[in-house]
Amino acid sequence: MPLNMLALLAPALLTQTSSGAIPVDALLYSTMPSTAVHRPEMAMDGDAKSSFRSVYGMEEGDSFTVLLSRPIAMRSIRISTGNGGDDVLTNGFVETSADGTTYVKAAAFKADGVAEVQSIHGAIAAIRIRMNPHEAASHLQIREIGIDTDVLIAHVQQGPPRGFVDVSAAPDLADWAARAEKKMESFWPDTAALLYSDGFITPNAVHVIYRTGPDVTPVAATGGGVMTVNTAWCHQHPDDTGLVVHEAAHVVQSGGSPGWLIEAVADYIRWIKFEPANFTYNINPQRATPHDPYRTGAAFLAWCELHYDSKLVTKLNDATRFGRYNDGLFEKYCGKSIDALWKEFIAAYQADKPNLLTKPVPAAMRPRDLPSVTGATASVALPLEKVGVYADGATFGESGGFDDGGAAYSGALLRSSLTTRGVTFQLGAAGSPSIMSAQGQMVKLDGHAHKSLWILAASVDGGQRDQTLSVGYSDGSKINFAQNFSDWFEPEDFPGEVRALRMAYRVMGTGKQDPRPFYVYAYGFALDGSKSAQSLTLPNDPNIRILAVSLGD
Numbered sequence: 001m002p003l004n005m006l007a008l009l010a011p012a013l014l015t016q017t018s019s020g021a022i023p024v025d026a027l028l029y030s031t032m033p034s035t036a037v038h039r040p041e042m043a044m045d046g047d048a049k050s051s052f053r054s055v056y057g058m059e060e061g062d063s064f065t066v067l068l069s070r071p072i073a074m075r076s077i078r079i080s081t082g083n084g085g086d087d088v089l090t091n092g093f094v095e096t097s098a099d100g101t102t103y104v105k106a107a108a109f110k111a112d113g114v115a116e117v118q119s120i121h122g123a124i125a126a127i128r129i130r131m132n133p134h135e136a137a138s139h140l141q142i143r144e145i146g147i148d149t150d151v152l153i154a155h156v157q158q159g160p161p162r163g164f165v166d167v168s169a170a171p172d173l174a175d176w177a178a179r180a181e182k183k184m185e186s187f188w189p190d191t192a193a194l195l196y197s198d199g200f201i202t203p204n205a206v207h208v209i210y211r212t213g214p215d216v217t218p219v220a221a222t223g224g225g226v227m228t229v230n231t232a233w234c235h236q237h238p239d240d241t242g243l244v245v246h247e248a249a250h251v252v253q254s255g256g257s258p259g260w261l262i263e264a265v266a267d268y269i270r271w272i273k274f275e276p277a278n279f280t281y282n283i284n285p286q287r288a289t290p291h292d293p294y295r296t297g298a299a300f301l302a303w304c305e306l307h308y309d310s311k312l313v314t315k316l317n318d319a320t321r322f323g324r325y326n327d328g329l330f331e332k333y334c335g336k337s338i339d340a341l342w343k344e345f346i347a348a349y350q351a352d353k354p355n356l357l358t359k360p361v362p363a364a365m366r367p368r369d370l371p372s373v374t375g376a377t378a379s380v381a382l383p384l385e386k387v388g389v390y391a392d393g394a395t396f397g398e399s400g401g402f403d404d405g406g407a408a409y410s411g412a413l414l415r416s417s418l419t420t421r422g423v424t425f426q427l428g429a430a431g432s433p434s435i436m437s438a439q440g441q442m443v444k445l446d447g448h449a450h451k452s453l454w455i456l457a458a459s460v461d462g463g464q465r466d467q468t469l470s471v472g473y474s475d476g477s478k479i480n481f482a483q484n485f486s487d488w489f490e491p492e493d494f495p496g497e498v499r500a501l502r503m504a505y506r507v508m509g510t511g512k513q514d515p516r517p518f519y520v521y522a523y524g525f526a527l528d529g530s531k532s533a534q535s536l537t538l539p540n541d542p543n544i545r546i547l548a549v550s551l552g553d
């Protein structure tokens with residue numbers, strides 16, 4: 001039976017009788033990961049044949065919790081565990097809570113793996129399964145949580161991620177803890193998505209205990225369903241609440257190895273993804289290694305993603321989670337060995353630390369100002385080859401026109417010349433050759449010194465990016481330009497591009513008009529005014545259609 005069918009059937013199966021009371025919803029919380037074939041909801045779907053099963057062991061701090069949307073009266077609770085004799089829980093117990101915060105022990109699991117809570121007084125808001133102190137089990141497998149009640153449990157699902165916080169040892173940190181929990185819970189789904197593994201259901205809960213003492217790790221530690229935060233650290237670092245995002249990453253990771261990568265990924269989650277604006281790091285190139293944990297490791301992973309594989313962390317974490325990690329995976333995903341990547345990373349760090357983790361911007365996307373033109377412009381004669389402009393009402397072939405698809409600019413709208421930004425372009429007449437496709441041709445310029453070069457153009461079949469053109473000077477030198485070109489129907493306002501003319505329609509080969517806006521764009525390039533411009537080499541992309549070229553002063 002498909003899973004969604006189970007979910008739909010669950011309310012009817014869970015209801016003993018209906019008294020007409022307002023239904024409740026149940027949210028499930030597990031500190032232990034499971035898999036798609038043993039989802040948490042299967043613990044409470046009315047079918048003892050389907051079950052929740054943790055991937056790894058259950059420890060003292062782990063729990064599986066049912067939180068109801070309000071307290072309800074119950075006659076009894078029966079929880080069965082195990083699977084035909086295997087993984088029967090015999091060293092655990094069931095707690096109930098009237099308010100979802102304070103729990104009392106209600107029943108122990110017996111030798112058959114069943115716990116029954118009888119003669120319940122007062123309404124129940126939550127049920128929790130836990131392990132006896134100082135004990136553990138290889139798995140928690142819950143076949144069914146059966147609740148005998150007159151209230152309809154209308155919906156059972158995993159709850160949104162949360163920390164069950166205990167600040168009883170440091171009540172003055174309640175505010176610190178509340179801010180931390182907010183950060184942790186809001187970023188948990190992103191963390192789960194970033195650390196995704198096929199069919200793996202990450203824990204959606206952790207017990208967060210604030211305390212201090214010689215046995216508490218200096219900052220925080222997470223494992224076995226419990227995140228321990230050292231209150232001394234919190235007092236000394238009132239703004240470091242983001243540390244719980246690092247710790248929650250460990251909950252989502254659910255263990256694994258090697259340790260350096262586990263810690264590098266957790267810092268990557270916090271510093272690269274959650275609060276990059278606060279990320280500071282210092283790498284000692286002589287002492288750092290590609291196996292450094294924490295911030296150095298996080299920076300290295302982020303750099304590898306920027307340049308080689310944008311999903312690297314997801315892939316590496318999947319390997320660590322299932323014990324499949326080896327250094328060769330860097331080569332598999334990035335195409336270079338971890339040592340080669342490390343060398344490049346360190347070189348990049350030494351060359352330009354502030355931009356180490358900045359995505360390189362393609363030359364054509366770097367902002368630039370258009371040259372200003374105050375003097376005359378000179379037209380450049382072009383070997384125009386095709387008719388891209390037709391008179392309104394003219395007919396032409398389906399493979400003709402500006403786009404080779406039976407559509408063209410209107411001669412009535414484009415006219416014989418066009419001036420923008422002080423530059424004048426001379427245009428071919430409607431019905432005669434008026435455009436050329438850019439195919440790397442070299443166009444002769446007038447051999448005089450000019451301040452700028454201008455191209456009137458548009459592309460078809462979408463915007464054309466990362467194009468290169470160049471101007472050759474009489475002294476043999478040349479200057480290259482990078483440019484993106486917008487489609488004649490979709491202005492993208494690329495750097496160096498200006499909308500020269502917006503036309504209310506285009507003309508079709510059928511003689512009709514297509515009443516949508518179309519554009520032609522001007523592209524301006526600054527020249528070295530002390531040199532004579534001799535030639536222009538066009539980009540090599542036939543989807544770019546050139547209408548005119550002018551030189552500006």
Ligand SMILES: [Zn+2]
Nearest residue numbers: 246250263266
């Ligand atoms: Zn850590």
